[in-house]
Amino acid sequence: MPEVTIDWYIALSVILFTIGSLGVLLRRNAIIIFMSVEMMLNSANLAFVAFARYLGDLDGQVLVFFVITVAAAEVAVGLALIVAIFRTKKSINIDDMNLLKG
């Protein structure tokens, strides 16, 4: 069984980030987009942790906690917004929320 090197972690992080960003760009359901954003954050977390382990530095690992905290706060606010929007529009299709167009 080959050794799991840093490359694998980075590759997984890139794949996750790619899936997440494609999800953000291609999907219309606000919940799905939210989940995709979470996925991108976590791919970044994975990269942080991988590099921290690789470089023997704890800074990256500490930063992950901050990211998780911010992501949790974001989810709380974001889901509240989605609920509020759903109550008025009866829809969470992101393309229906285009009132701020120029």
Next chain:
Amino acid sequence: MNAYGLAPLLLLFPAVGVLFNGLFGRRFVEADAKVGERWSGWFASLMAISSFVVAVLLFFTLQTNEFHPVVVPIMDWISIPAADFYVPWAIRVDTLSVTMMLVVTGVGSLIHIYAIGYMHGDPNFSRFFTYFSLFIFFMLILVSGSTYLVLFVGWEGVGLCSFLLISFWFDRKNAAGKAMNADAGRKAFIVNRVGDFGMVLAMFLMAWTFRSLEFDTVFETAVEMFKTNHIVQFGLFSAPISVVITAITALFLLGATGKSAQIPLYVWLPDAMAGPTPVSALIHAATMVTSGIYLIVRSNVLFEIARESGPVIFGVISTPDLVALIGASTGLLAGLIAFTQFDIKKVLAYSTVSQLGFMIAAAGMGAYVAAMFHLVAHAFFKALLFLGSGSVIHGMEHGHHHLLHDHSHAEDHEAVFDPQDMRTMGGLRHRMPVTFWTYLIGALALSGIPPLAGFWSKDEILAHANEHAQVVYVVLALAAVCTAFYMGRQLHLTFFGAPRHAAAEHAQESSRLMTVPLIALAALAAVGGLLNLPFLTTRMAEANHHHPAGVFVGLESWLEHSIAAFELTEAGTIHLPHTPIVLSPVVAGISTLLALVALGGAFYIYRNKPETAADPDPLQRIKPLWWFRILPLETFYMKFVVPPFKWLADWLAFAVDWNFWHDFVHNNIIRDMFVSFATFLADVFDKFGVDGTVNGIGSLTKGLAGAIRRTQTGFARTYALGVFLGAVALLVYFLWVLY
């Protein structure tokens, strides 16, 4: 005795007089007419007398200092070190200037006192004395200046005073409603401008040629240049010194014809009689009008050089000869015109022009001392005659005034009464005895009856003319005959016969203030000949040569110290002693005889005519004589000089100044240019430039915003794509561009 240092006081006293009367005189007179007039008039007189005292002190100082001329500096006036040109203001004390100072202040003082009486009751009493003091001030500057420029300051100053005093009663109008007095003042001023133009040009020439305007320097340089046949450079062209000096002297002559009322510029003097009579006596007879003669006598060196230069003017005549000719012909012409005048003062005015002609002629012939002698003697008797005529006018006015209040004579007086018209006079010798006797002395002195002053002075001129210029002698002798005749006519019309007007019957002798100066001047006119008596001078001149410090023995030896008689030779200038005057019995006899005959003839012709004021003059039968009454030169000027001048002035005023300058240049060129420029600024620059920039920025912003607006779709995914692409771009940048 040395009183040279007192010389500035000479000018200070009249200046104080001007300030006193100018600043406070009116207040004094308005507060209390009687006391005020006394203060105003006597203060001015006192200042004139003080100047006279200073002049007398200078006279004695000159005697004790061997007649040594001294220049007393007052201040540096003009100094241009770069051009080495300096004009100091200094008083020149020499025998010539002191002679003039004595005449100006002496006769001036007497006339001041007379004027207190004459101007009594005039609402502008103090203004009169302000001008009078100002006149004395400027006249003293004229005669005391040590440079031509200072002389010119006085020259212009007395011209100003002349103008102010001729038009003293500027609000008086004649029957036709014309302000004759103001017109006469303007005329005098304008005619004198022509002469002054000559003076100014002469000074430019002198300043350029001699680099100085100081008498001594100019004369010395002129002699030096003449000896070396100097060529004067005028930039592009050059001229020999003889031509330049001839030009200078000819321009002086022009100045003198203006100020001293000679042909062709004498026309102002008769009109100047519109001024108060003391003015006519002081300014237009005794002093100011003689400044032309003073100028020529002062510049005698230049005139003698011009004589040496020969006939330079058009190759025909030299300046001194021209001077003599102009003087002599003026003497005769004015004498003839005087025949036809009815105004008592106009006769005297033409007589003055005529006598000035004598002086100018004498100066032109080189008889400078004779000219000065006649100047002094003339100042005495002509001032006397004018003051006498003033007294007569006062008497006539008094008589007329008396009539107006006496209704029994109401039918006698006309609407306009001219107190100066000799036809309304007659028989005044009984009514005004003092005036009559003094007037008689003056008239006889003017006519040249021995032993009065006029005889000696006129005879000296005639004797000189007889010896050196026969033509001038004949003309002057004729002029002398005219003089005697018109004085006889005037005497008879005024004082003899029966009164021809009720006003003359009630005429009254003038006050003591007026008769005392008359008596004093009559005494001077009677004994004035002593100043230069031929016998006396011959004897005393010899004595004087042994005692250079000497005393005054006669104008000839006195003026010798400022009028240099010299001869120009190869070796240099040789100063010659003046030849003492010798009485020529033949010349004196002829002129006395002619004068007596003319006087007698006048008395005979006018013995019982005209009988009434309306009667024609007996001379009116001689028609050609009355052509002179229409004033040949005056008519010529009014016909041929004034209209073109007026046309030119009109053309300049209306065509050039108004139509071209204001309408065309101002309206069309300047205004229109401005307007079109402003229009350009408003319609083009502002509209398209300024507004265009501002609006352009606005619409650009708007358009840009409209374009950019389209990127804001409102779809979150579009923004997300943007962020994504941006991140990719950054990634590419970091990976490929930076590494």
